Amino acid sequence: MNKKKILVIDDEEDICCTIKQYLELHHYQVETAHSGMEALKAMNEHVDLILLDIMMEGIDGMELCTIIRDRVDCPILFVSAKAMEEDKVQALAIGGDDYITKPFSLKELKARIDSHLRREERIRSNERYLLSSKHITIDLLANEVFCKGKKLPLTKKEYEIVKLLMLNKKVVFSKERIFERVWGIDSDSQLDTVTESIKNIRKKIKAVDPDTSYIQTLYGLGYKWDVTDEKG
Template sequence: MRSKIMLVDDEKDIVTFMRDSLEDEGYQVLVAYHGEEALRQLPEQPDLIVLDIMMPGMDGYQLCEEIRQHVSCPILFVSAKNTEHDRIKGLMVGGDDYIEKPFSLKELKTRIYAHLRREQRNAYKAYHRMHAKNLIIDTSAYEVFYQDKKIPFTYREFEIITFFVMHPNQVFTKEQIYEQVWGIDSFGDSTTITEHIKKIRAKIQKYDPSTSYITTVWGVGYKWEG
């Protein structure tokens, strides 16, 4: 099922730009140009809300407090207000992140990926175990099993596997995988993904040589065959 993003901003050109970009990524996008319109759409149960602060009528801070009475999804503030006080206030009223305008679409999309991934992982951890073909992934113990045999993976290898299992049959570039597993603020090289995936494949094939899990999509990246 596609993740549902709500954009709340009175600047229609910015909303159109964000909506088109997010829809190209496969998201379902809801749009509201003021607080009352956003509140009316909350029964749609958005998975994440991108919320401007400076709007006519109810501002983003007030709206965030109202939203928090109905839904618990991540809220990302976007605003030209860039003081420490503004950022702290945004987090204190119930926001999960704060991005200063002007921002790059790449940063916005990466933060959306990160927050949705965290929400999905929290949901999966409630069940502790995920099944992928012949593998069992224990998210509470950070362990992977083939039948009753434990396959030894490093922390990063396990994180990559978990990310893939949560997004079966979706193609990701090395850069997207690196940002999701290492974080957008990490200093490193996405080419390390190639080596990690090579090691993951080799370890799985020792136990399950007949089944393919991670497929290379030439010229693009990788996907998990779900």
């Protein structure tokens, strides 16, 4: 099991050492930085969570947070002796995920860290079940399709067609193949049902996103998911 990596940024070496020793006892990997410049160098490596002091010489914690927030998407927990409400509000407004005032309990600090890392795991887990293309997103767990954030009122078969094409973007599917995969070879439905279903899918998508193509027709061959202008 890979240990979660935590970066502690504080100009007080005693605090860094205490936090490092405690968290390492609980199976975390801990790196420390005693200034903003040291912390920026440490950003070259992956970290799972950052503990950040505010009052440091040179680049203070607030400024550092604004610099690194666009470079890292991990939780940033401020740990500071500044207890004024406006400090907490500012820290959270610029990208902090939590605020812990000094002096603090190491047990509480670990509990906060555990909580944020569990939340990140849940987010990452959910992302594995989201399939996206242009403005379309499929929630594979909920069996729902969204266009520009709006849920599309697809039937079960229409949903299956969209999922089939999006999961196989480079594959051209004939009407017969779509029919077999979605309806099954023993279905009593007619082959023209595929054409009608795709027409309905396009209509429902265009009601939300009229300017983007999603299902491409290759005449004489079948249908393919259109990846034109798709990011990545």
